Amino acid sequence: MVCLLLLVIGVSTIMVFPIFSNAQSEQKTFVTHSGVIVRTSGEIIDPLYTVSTVDFDPDKFLRNFEYGVVSYSETGQTIRDYTIIAEDDKIQEISPGVFYNVWTFNGTVPGPTIRATEGDLVRIHFINNGSKSHTMHFHGIHRSEMDGVFEIVGGGGGKFTYEFEAGPVGVHPYHCHVMPLEEHIVHGLYGVFIVDPKEGRALADEMVMVLNGFDTDFDAENNFYAANTIPFYYQHHPIQINTGELIRIYVVNMVEFDPVNNFHLHGNLYQYYPTGTDLVPSFYTDMITLSQTERGIMEFQYDFPGKYLFHAHKVEFSEKGWLGLFLVKNNSKSEVNNGN
Amino acid sequence: METNKKTSRNKMIVSGIVPFIFIILMMAYIFGPGADLLDLGVPLPEITIEKVDFVKSEIHVTVRNTGPIPVQISMADVNDRIQPAAIEPDKFLERYETALVRIPFEWNEAEPYIIGLTTDDGVRFEKQINAAATALQPNIEFVAFFAIIGTYVGVIPVMIGLLWLPFIKKISKSKYHFFLALTTGLLLFLGIDSVKEAFDVSSENLSGSFNGELLIATTLVLSFLGLYYASEKLTGKADSLKISKPVAIGLMIAIGIGLHNFGEGLAIGAAIGLGSIAFSTFLIIGFALHNTTEGLAIAAPLSRGKLMVGKLIMLGMIAGVPAIFGGWVGGFAYSPFSAVIFLSIGAGAIFQVIVIILKWIREEGEKNLSSASVVSGFAIGMLIMYATSILI
Structure with a gap:
């Protein structure tokens, strides 16, 4: 009887005791999304991407445009040759500590940003090194057999050359069009195709943003959202721009599962060119809603230096990673990355 | 002769060990390095x-x-x-x-x-x-709070129940059997209730990898067997320990109920800790009413011995005080695993007590359990418990 009582006291003491002995040395610190600094004796689990862990560099991707290998036909037409290799066995750390099997064009999600001028002959030498069938389907104007839907390219080295004249002017997506289509898209087989007008656009600091998401647990809902794949990346690595300089963003929404996505800019409004097909802007706004593969060109410039957010105003998406910062510097003289 | 004995002994040991060697060899073959026999499927993290x-x-x-x-x-x-x-x-x-x-x-x-x-x-x-509420810190205030609740839920109702003792003392033998049977009815309900609670906790909060259902079954049976063995020893040695058989049975009942009340304390503590404050008020009222019947359960066998107030209070404490400890553990250090274990131990203890009481009724009475007083007592015991349990 006494033993039993002692046993009960003993057990309850053991179970309550750990609470009293929690005074350990605390070393690491981190900042919460609301700016509070927290200390811990353990490890930090924070979607904070550092350069050493990047498989894919969103900074590089942001201002990178592929113009292909240029040659000219007898008639003087510009020919741009690209080699695109599809793979489907890569495991990428798409957010710190979270690994996902990405399917890639040229090793990255999104694939390379292909850029040509209206009327150029674009030749895509497509090689499928994946284990499954893949294709490349470009949005735009081309012949039926270049549509990448019925011309399935088998895995293990299958080849196909897509050939078409670049057009119409604007910003378009390209993606794999093998069934089940949703699966091939959400794994990462997509990219951006920009067609410049012959007369060119005004000089600007140009960047490309693919709004995408990842369903890492395959429940037909995205676990992560981002501009250019890595959640919260541009929040921790603000995009540096200058006051008084024209900024041009080619935005393409590749989010699946959710019917809409959107783009909200802080402290400013942008001129919006839907699909970029017209040279006159349709809207002057700070909020554009985009459905699947809907895209456009945004142009703006900042008058005041400082930090400005840009994010989905579908706040769920921004709290799952689709959120970034422009760091506007007061420096009118700077390099302007306009590609060609 | 001596060596003969030794070799036969050695032979016996070897023959006992040989199958183990083959088991080890089999495991090595299946799981050892280079074995790809079971390398099928993808283990999923959980x-x-x-x-x-x-x-x-x-x-x-x-x-x-x-x-x-x-x-x-x-x-x-x-x-x-x-x-x-x-x-x-x-x-x-x-x-x-x-x-x-x-x-x-x-x-x-x-x-x-x-x-x-x-x-x-x-x-x-x-x-x-379901509802966020500040986690309880084990400070003096809350320790005292749970002690008071435990007293209300465990100690006081049991003591009130014990007040039926003089009444039971004065009644006839068949009526007495009725009350003993009533006690078993009450206890059976409590036992089933503990098992149900254990299954609930297991399915809601315990991972499948603990194999909750079988954990409950195993713990229950072990608790039953352990206490059964202990109680047989205790009632067998009752005379030499200078306690009467009724007191020994009362003690076993008190221990069983004590373990059960520990589980109830856990439930109340956890409910407060998890923020279901209104729910815990109902729990407290329900348990308090419910638990007066537990006092009756202890009182019934004791009524045939001498009235010993000190021992009675002691038994009441054994049955009631664990509710306080349960409240502390449930409120400050709740873990579904320990809750399932304690609830199962409590259930085993109660089933063990039921067996002892039934045996006692048989020995005392007409060697059968189908008399009107026993059957009706049992049934009414269950009904009373069900009626009071609706209040929870």
Whole structure:
């Protein structure tokens, strides 16, 4: 009887005791999304991407445009040759500590940003090194057999050359069009195709943003959202721009599962060119809603230096990673990355 | 002769060991290096969120790796919105290892929250909290609070129940058998109630890897057997220990009920700790009414011995005080695993007591359990318990 009582006291003491002995040395610190600094004796689990862990560099991707290998036909037409290799066995750390099997064009999600001028002959030498069938389907104007839907390219080295004249002017997506289509898209087989007008656009600091998401647990809902794949990346690595300089963003929404996505800019409004097909802007706004593969060109410039957010105003998406910062510097003289 | 004996003994030991050697060889063949016989399928990681505490500006999540392989916790979220967080001691969890995830978050009182954790393969596990409430800190105030509640729920009702003793003392033998049978009815209900509660906790909060149903069955049977053995010894030695057989039986009943009340204390403590304050008020009222019948259960066998107030109070304490300890453990250090264990032990203890009382009725009475007084007592015992349990 006494033993039993002692046993009960003993057990309850053991179970309550750990609470009293929690005074350990605390070393690491981190900042919460609301700016509070927290200390811990353990490890930090924070979607904070550092350069050493990047498989894919969103900074590089942001201002990178592929113009292909240029040659000219007898008639003087510009020919741009690209080699695109599809793979489907890569495991990428798409957010710190979270690994996902990405399917890639040229090793990255999104694939390379292909850029040509209206009327150029674009030749895509497509090689499928994946284990499954893949294709490349470009949005735009081309012949039926270049549509990448019925011309399935088998895995293990299958080849196909897509050939078409670049057009119409604007910003378009390209993606794999093998069934089940949703699966091939959400794994990462997509990219951006920009067609410049012959007369060119005004000089600007140009960047490309693919709004995408990842369903890492395959429940037909995205676990992560981002501009250019890595959640919260541009929040921790603000995009540096200058006051008084024209900024041009080619935005393409590749989010699946959710019917809409959107783009909200802080402290400013942008001129919006839907699909970029017209040279006159349709809207002057700070909020554009985009459905699947809907895209456009945004142009703006900042008058005041400082930090400005840009994010989905579908706040769920921004709290799952689709959120970034422009760091506007007061420096009118700077390099302007306009590609060609 | 001597050597003969020795060799036969050695032979016996060897023959006992030989099968083990073959078992080891078999395991080595199946699991050993280079064995790819069972290398099929993909082991899926699994984690279980066992506990969520709301403290000032932070949510504390206790997580256990309940899958077949080590996992890494990569991300935390609140209501499916990603939050930076800390994990202590570290994010790598071996099988069955636990860690504390601290999510800085300005939570709102009484609002529901879903806490999610994502592992390195991108799979998200979640747990819903119906109403956020400040986690209890084991300070003097709350220790005293639970002691008072435990007293109300455990000690006082049992003591009140014991007041029926003089009444039971004065009644005829068949009426006495009626009350003994009533006691078994009450206890059977309590036993079933404990098992049900254990299954509920197991299915809601215990990971499948603990094999909750069989954990309950195993613990229950072990508890039953252990206490049965102990009580046989105790009642057998009753004379030499200078306690009468009724007191020995009363003591076993008190121990069984005590273990059960510990489980009830756990339930109340956990309900308060998990923020279901209104629910716990009902629990307290219900348990208090319910538990007066437990006093009756202890009183019934004792009524045939001498009236010993001191011993009676002692038995009342054994039955009632564990509710206080249960409240402390449930409120400050709740874990579904320990709750299931205690509830199962309590159930085993109660079933053991039922067997002892039934044996006693048979020995005392007409060697049968089908007399009108026994059957009606048993039935009414169950009915009383059901009626009072609706109040919970």
